[in-house]
Amino acid sequence: MAASGETRPEAATVRNEFALERYRYILQQIHAVNENAHRFLAVYQTLATTLVGAALALFVGYRKWDVASDTARSGVIGLLVLTTVVAAFTITLIVVGALASLFPLQHRACSVRSMSRHGPHSGQKSSWPQAQMSLPGPGHRRSITTCQGGTCNSPTTGSSSS
Structure with missing residues (x-):
C-alpha cells in the first residue's frame, strides 16, 4: 500500500527517475570501458x-654490428x-575491464523494487527480499538492511521503518 499522502503518480515518477539514473549509470560505464580500451590499445x-x-x-643491421646470425635470430x-x-x-586487460563493468559486485542483486524505500504493494509481500543492500552516494558507508514482512531494520541505527 502507498504511504499516507503518497499517490501513484508520485511513485511512478520516482520509479522513472530511478530508471533514468540507472540508464545514465550504464552509459557512463560503457563510456569508461571504451575509454580504457582505447587507452590500452x-x-x-x-x-x-x-x-x-x-x-x-x-x-637488417646485425651484419654491420658484427652480431652472429644465431644471436640475431634469437x-x-x-x-x-x-x-x-x-x-x-x-x-586480457580489455576483456577483464569490460567484464568488470558489466558485472559490478555491488549492483549484481539490486533491482528497482529492492532498492526502493517504500514497502511492497498489496499482494506482493512474497516478493520482498530478505536482505537488501543500501547504496548511498560517494563518501558514505555502505550498510546492509534486513527486511522481514515489510519491516526493515538498519544495523547502523537499529531503528525500524516500513
Missing part, C-alpha cells in the same frame, strides 16, 4: 611498434615473443 600500439621496429633493425624471435606477450596482456 594506444599503449599496445606504441609498444608493438617499438618492439617490431627493434626486431626489424636487428634483422633476438628477433625473442622480440616477437615479447610482442605477443604484450598483445595477450593488453587483450
Whole structure:
C-alpha cells in the first residue's frame, strides 16, 4: 500500500527517475570501458611498434654490428615473443575491464523494487527480499538492511521503518 499522502503518480515518477539514473549509470560505464580500451590499445600500439621496429633493425643491421646470425635470430624471435606477450596482456586487460563493468559486485542483486524505500504493494509481500543492500552516494558507508514482512531494520541505527 502507498504511504499516507503518497499517490501513484508520485511513485511512478520516482520509479522513472530511478530508471533514468540507472540508464545514465550504464552509459557512463560503457563510456569508461571504451575509454580504457582505447587507452590500452594506444599503449599496445606504441609498444608493438617499438618492439617490431627493434626486431626489424636487428634483422637488417646485425651484419654491420658484427652480431652472429644465431644471436640475431634469437633476438628477433625473442622480440616477437615479447610482442605477443604484450598483445595477450593488453587483450586480457580489455576483456577483464569490460567484464568488470558489466558485472559490478555491488549492483549484481539490486533491482528497482529492492532498492526502493517504500514497502511492497498489496499482494506482493512474497516478493520482498530478505536482505537488501543500501547504496548511498560517494563518501558514505555502505550498510546492509534486513527486511522481514515489510519491516526493515538498519544495523547502523537499529531503528525500524516500513
